Amino acid sequence: MAKNFTNELVSVVIPIYNSEKFIIKSLDSVNNQDYKHIEIILVDDFSADNSKQIIENYMENNDNIVYLRLQSNSGAAVARNKALEIAKGRYIAFLDSDDIWYPEKISKQLELMTKENAGICYTAIEMINEENILIKDKRRVLEKVDYNFLLKNTMIATSSVVIDRNIVGDFKMPIIRSGQDYATWLKLMNNGTIAYGINEAFVQYRKSSNSLSKNKLKSIQQVWSIQRKYEKINTFHAFFNTMFFTINAIKKHYL
Secondary structure, eight states: OOOOOEEEEEEEEEEESSOTTTHHHHHHHHHTOSOOOEEEEEEEOOOSSSHHHHHHHHHTTOTTEEEEEOSSOOOHHHHHHHHHHHOOEEEEEEOOTTOEEOTTHHHHHHHHHHHHTOSEEEEEEEEEOTTSOEEEEEEOOOSEEOHHHHTTOOOOOGGGOEEEHHHHOSOOOOOOSSOHHHHHHHHHHTTSOOEEEEEEEEEEEEOOTTOGGGOHHHHHHHHHHHHHHTSOOOHHHHHHHHHHHHHHHHHHHHO
16 A cells, blocks of 8 residues: 655654764754754664663654664664654655754755656765864765666765655665665666756765775675666676776765
8 A cells, every 4th residue: 555645744764873973963954954844763773872862862852753773783774664664754865873964955955856856866965074074075966867877876875865755656775784775776766767966065974984885895896786686787787887886986985
């Protein structure tokens, strides 16, 4: 049975794992949006730090938050899918628990999505370190990307994404430990859906010392695996795509 989504509501999905250091900044950046029809769904992937207590204290003054805690460490895909199950909003926005939004992010994206009848929207990002210092200015994004482009590029940053479920339909992420976001964009776009970009940095992406994306070799292996296993792309084309993906990733992070 198809779900009925609350039309104007944006459901912000935030997986939590040992997030005590940055989660308040992330939550504040959501609650400081100039668009106010927002619910926040936090799914705690069995954190071992003080994340639970910090979030519960924050919830005392913020009634737009739903907090769930998993009974074992299961990975970001499981946490995000649990949030997607209970999300009421027509729109899904993803935010990692150490990243930060600028106040106009959601309103600007919804404006574009309404204008273009877009199912997926993303923005440019800038990079900060663990001390909140800017380490890389805006990373340029294109106004539109399609499935074939995404096979070879890392254009879409997870914390910048908004999805209209009335257009793309209800969805879940593949259950893999990392790379599930990239696999999801491919899954949602392999029918011809176009993702629309805003070339303004509405997200501060935190490049932390323990980030999963720091292991570049592992990321490249994931791209190969996702294209072969989930997209059923043949060996030759998957190799070709992964090669270009690697080159573009190097440009993004280091040039």
